Amino acid sequence: xxECIRIILADDHPIxxxxxxxxxxxxxxxxxxxxxxxxxxxxxxAASLRPDVVIMDLEMPGIGGLEATRQIRxxxxxxxxxxxxxxxxxxxxxxxxxxxxxxxxxxxxVQDDLLEAIRVVARDEVFLYPHAVGMLLxxxxxxxxxxxxxxxxxxxxxxxxxxxxxxxxxxxxxxGRKLFLSPKTVETYRSRLMHKLNLHHRxxxxxxxxxxxxxxxxxxxxxxxxxxx
Numbered sequence: 485x486x487e488c489i490r491i492i493l494a495d496d497h498p499i500x501x502x503x504x505x506x507x508x509x510x511x512x513x514x515x516x517x518x519x520x521x522x523x524x525x526x527x528x529x530a531a532s533l534r535p536d537v538v539i540m541d542l543e544m545p546g547i548g549g550l551e552a553t554r555q556i557r558x559x560x561x562x563x564x565x566x567x568x569x570x571x572x573x574x575x576x577x578x579x580x581x582x583x584x585x586x587x588x589x590x591x592x593x594v595q596d597d598l599l600e601a602i603r604v605v606a607r608d609e610v611f612l613y614p615h616a617v618g619m620l621l622x623x624x625x626x627x628x629x630x631x632x633x634x635x636x637x638x639x640x641x642x643x644x645x646x647x648x649x650x651x652x653x654x655x656x657x658x659x660g661r662k663l664f665l666s667p668k669t670v671e672t673y674r675s676r677l678m679h680k681l682n683l684h685h686r687x688x689x690x691x692x693x694x695x696x697x698x699x700x701x702x703x704x705x706x707x708x709x710x711x712x713x
Contacts, residue, residue, distance in 0.1 A: 489606045492518040492533060494526035494552065495541040495568070504539065504568075504594070511599060521545070523552035530556045530563050536606050538565045539598075540585070542576060550576075550583055557584030564605040568594070577612075587611030643677040650674060651693035 491508060493501045493516055501519055508514045518529040523546040530538055538556055542549035553565045564586040569576065577588065586605035589597050590613075601611040639647065642663070649659045656667040656674070663670070683689050 487513070489514045489537060489602060490517045490533070490535040491515065491602065492520065492526065492529050492535045492538045494520045494523075494529075494538055494544065494549065496521045496544045497541075504598075507594075507598070508602075514599075514602065523547035523549060526552040527555045527559075530561070531559055534561045535563055537602055538563055539602075540565050540567050542567060542569050542571060542580075550579060553580065553585050554583040564608070566601055566605050566611065568598070581610075588613070638680050639677055643673050643680075646670060646673040647677050647689065647693060651689060 491514060493504055495501050495504075498521070501521075505516045505519075508516055517535055518533045520526040520529050521544065523544050525546075526538060526540060526544070526549070527547075529535075538553075540549045540553055544552070546552075547555075549567065549569075553567070556563055556565055565584065566587055566589060567576070567580050567585050568589050568591060570591045580588065587601055587610050589601045589611070597611075604611040645663055646659060649662060654662070656670040659665070659670045660667045665673075678684070678689060681689075681692060683692060
């Protein structure tokens with residue numbers, strides 16, 4: 485027997501909540517256990533009822549859906565938050581995920597996507613539309629550059645060159661040919677930059693290059709494969 489997914493509906497439009505409740509309760513493995521019309525009510529219901537999933541509107545009175553998502557995740561009960569919105573994902577995707585949300589469903593796609601999205605997030609996975617993946621990766625590459633400015637700023641231009649080429653899979657000899665340096669000098673630069681970045685293995689260096697956007701998109705796969713073999 486399938487375990488029941490317990491759901492809270494958080495939206496300030498009672499007609500929408502009523503329609504969603506009718507839709508969800510047609511599914512034998514889903515049960516709406518509570519409702520809220522403000523961000524505060526969503527947090528209160530989540531704290532007292534400990535549902536599996538909260539379906540969250542972003543624009544509600546009070547603290548709003550984004551802050552409510554953050555507070556629900558901070559409760560530590562494992563409740564997943566699925567955002568239901570009419571907004572474009574480009575405007576809210578990263579803030580929602582940073583707040584602990586488990587995905588987006590457009591209100592225009594409720595009939596097609598909501599049930600599957602609930603099942604996905606209840607399995608502790610993330611529900612995103614395919615076109616959102618590119619936005620997500622680009623956003624986190626930009627965020628990564630902002631999160632780690634200190635170590636990168638410590639590198640000289642030549643050390644950055646060695647870092648980039650090493651991450652792309654080139655050997656010290658090949659890097660030396662490209663930069664007109666001896667292999668020994670390349671190794672010196674590599675050792676120095678890894679010390680500055682507190683990295684100990686080449687795989688760590690590649691992960692760092694991916695996070696900060698230094699590694700070019702087209703070079704990522706071969707570089708990772710060659711480094712981890």
